[in-house]
Amino acid sequence: MSGNGNGNGNGNGHSRRADDLVKWLYPGIRVKRWIAGLALGVGIASLGLAYAFVRLVAPPGSQLYVYVPRGIPAIAVLMGALIAGLSMVGLYRAVVYPLTPQNGHTTVNQLYRYRKRQRGPKVVAIGGGTGLASLLRGLKEHTDHLTAVVTVADDGGSSGRLRRELGVLPPGDFRNCIVALAETEPIMARLFEYRFGAGSVLEGHSFGNLFIVAMSGVTGTFPEALKETGRVLAVRGQVLPSTLESVALLARLEDGHTVYGESRIPSGGSPIRRVELEPSDPAAYPEAVQAIREAELIVIGPGSLYTSVMPNLLVSGIAQAVRESSATRVYVCNVATQPGETDGYTVHDHVIALHRHVGAGLFDYVLANNNIAPLPKDWPNSVVAKDGAVPGVIEVTADLVKDDYRLRHDPEKLASRLMALYCECRNRQPVRR
Numbered sequence: 001m002s003g004n005g006n007g008n009g010n011g012n013g014h015s016r017r018a019d020d021l022v023k024w025l026y027p028g029i030r031v032k033r034w035i036a037g038l039a040l041g042v043g044i045a046s047l048g049l050a051y052a053f054v055r056l057v058a059p060p061g062s063q064l065y066v067y068v069p070r071g072i073p074a075i076a077v078l079m080g081a082l083i084a085g086l087s088m089v090g091l092y093r094a095v096v097y098p099l100t101p102q103n104g105h106t107t108v109n110q111l112y113r114y115r116k117r118q119r120g121p122k123v124v125a126i127g128g129g130t131g132l133a134s135l136l137r138g139l140k141e142h143t144d145h146l147t148a149v150v151t152v153a154d155d156g157g158s159s160g161r162l163r164r165e166l167g168v169l170p171p172g173d174f175r176n177c178i179v180a181l182a183e184t185e186p187i188m189a190r191l192f193e194y195r196f197g198a199g200s201v202l203e204g205h206s207f208g209n210l211f212i213v214a215m216s217g218v219t220g221t222f223p224e225a226l227k228e229t230g231r232v233l234a235v236r237g238q239v240l241p242s243t244l245e246s247v248a249l250l251a252r253l254e255d256g257h258t259v260y261g262e263s264r265i266p267s268g269g270s271p272i273r274r275v276e277l278e279p280s281d282p283a284a285y286p287e288a289v290q291a292i293r294e295a296e297l298i299v300i301g302p303g304s305l306y307t308s309v310m311p312n313l314l315v316s317g318i319a320q321a322v323r324e325s326s327a328t329r330v331y332v333c334n335v336a337t338q339p340g341e342t343d344g345y346t347v348h349d350h351v352i353a354l355h356r357h358v359g360a361g362l363f364d365y366v367l368a369n370n371n372i373a374p375l376p377k378d379w380p381n382s383v384v385a386k387d388g389a390v391p392g393v394i395e396v397t398a399d400l401v402k403d404d405y406r407l408r409h410d411p412e413k414l415a416s417r418l419m420a421l422y423c424e425c426r427n428r429q430p431v432r433r
Contacts, residue, residue: 037087045080048073118144121296121422126242126312126322128154131303131409133176135332136237138415139299140181146237147291148177149318153249153277153311156263158195158205168213169222169246173308174239175208178226182233192233223287240291242312245282249311251275262307266340274357275306277314284317292321297422300363301332302409305350306341313358322362328425329363330418331393335400336407337381347383351390360392365421367414370397373406382406396421 052073120143125135128151139146152169154160159170179189192208202210216225226239249262253270265272292298300322303309313319322329331354333347342350347368354362372382398417402410 034087034090038084038091041080041082041084041087043080045077045084048076048080051076120145122294123147123297123299124149124292124295124327125299126309126318127151127301127303128173128308128312129303130176131301131308131334132173133180134409134411135299135302135414136177136180138411138413139418140236141412142415142419144236146181147288147295148181148237148239149242149288149291149312150174150177150239151308151311152241152243152245153247153262153307155248155261158209160263161205162209162213163246166213167246168216169241169244171209171212172206174226174241175206175212177239178229178233178235179208181230181235181237181239183236184233188233223285238291240288241285242288242315242318243282243285245279247282247311248278249275249307250278251306262311265307266338268340271343272306272341275310275314277311282315284315284321289317289321292318292325295325295327297418298322298325298327298329298363299332299418300330302334302414304338304341305334305345305353306338310354310357313354313362319358319362323359328365328422330365330367330421331363332409332414332418333366333368334383335369335409337383344381345383347395348390350383351393355390363393365394365396367396367398367400367417367421369400369409371399371401371406
């Protein structure tokens with residue numbers, strides 16, 4: 001296991017402001033830079049004003065007269081005012097914003113939550129689709145040091161159209177993750193999720209997808225577009241692609257046919273034997289690899305096994321970084337089977353499929369739901385455990401689903417169990433089976 005989770009992490013400017021507040025409030029940690037900057041700015045501005053005043057009231061040759069080149073007092077006043085202004089902005093962002101009650105939390109509770117998140121571990125979540133976004137919503141309440149590594153194989157819907165027409169990486173899963181990690185006004189999150197209606201050339205596109213694509217054109221690269229979009233929405237953490245190459249996902253089916261395209265795989269009509277990427281060995285995105293290497297907790301999934309989780313792990317650089325990591329590594333199994341992908345699969349079958357594609361040693365634990373309930377006949381089946389443990393993998397079960405909809409993970413239940421598992425491993429305590 002790696003350190004105790006108090007590193008700098010991958011937080012954005014918002015989390016650093018919270019860190020400044022914590023450092024000021026807690027002994028032995030510094031935030032005096034803002035106060036020192038304010039004092040310095042006021043001092044420089046005051047000195048400039050004093051020199052200007054002396055030049056006005058004291059004639060040359062008097063005892064009060066001090067020669068200063070013309071323009072220096074004005075420059076000193078402007079420079080001091082700028083330093084003082086920036087320091088006041090820093091103080092406001094570090095103190096006033098965190099002290100403002102938000103989302104029904106009291107000031108004391110708000111401070112506690114900031115402190116808790118700042119001390120949280122460095123977490124990397126790997127996947128795509130709605131499952132990854134749901135996980136991030138839960139994890140962001142436990143740590144500010146979050147990195148989402150997202151698949152780029154999506155070729156359906158709005159993302160697929162933008163990918164084909166503009167040659168960009170598919171933005172949809174990235175948009176979902178950014179909104180999930182956002183700390184902004186609800187109206188902004190709703191704006192990014194807004195989809196244009198029928199009857200226009202933008203039919204079916206979400207505003208968030210178009211925004212990311214436009215930002216990509218402004219910044220010049222897709223990763224920079226993600227970073228700038230994250231700043232707009234005050235994202236807590238970062239969202240990274242697993243690769244920058246335009247990859248396609250294909251599935252080789254048990255009946256011998258091959259289906260090309262992530263969006264077409266569920267309708268292949270035959271069980272999946274294997275999925276592959278084209279090109280077959282894309283280069284991993286270096287920042288994603290670095291985040292994995294620095295992580296203290298790595299979470300794979302939840303999400304569609306073959307179309308959300310697997311495309312990331314088929315990038316050999318990502319899989320290798322995970323395999324070599326000393327972090328606590330957990331695979332979160334889906335709570336329901338995916339029609340056309342994992343019909344009839346148990347937890348054991350999910351793990352075996354991952355091992356068959358990328359080899360063993362990728363994760364130490366598989367976390368599965370045990371709150372199983374009878375479902376309507378036409379609904380997907382719940383994923384249940386099966387006798388026959390996979391060597392080297394410990395199965396952990398818990399109630400992970402929403403009380404009112406047992407086909408979806410509950411973000412808080414899932415995140416809380418993952419953090420408990422991480423703490424158990426860090427403290428070398430036995431894991432409850």
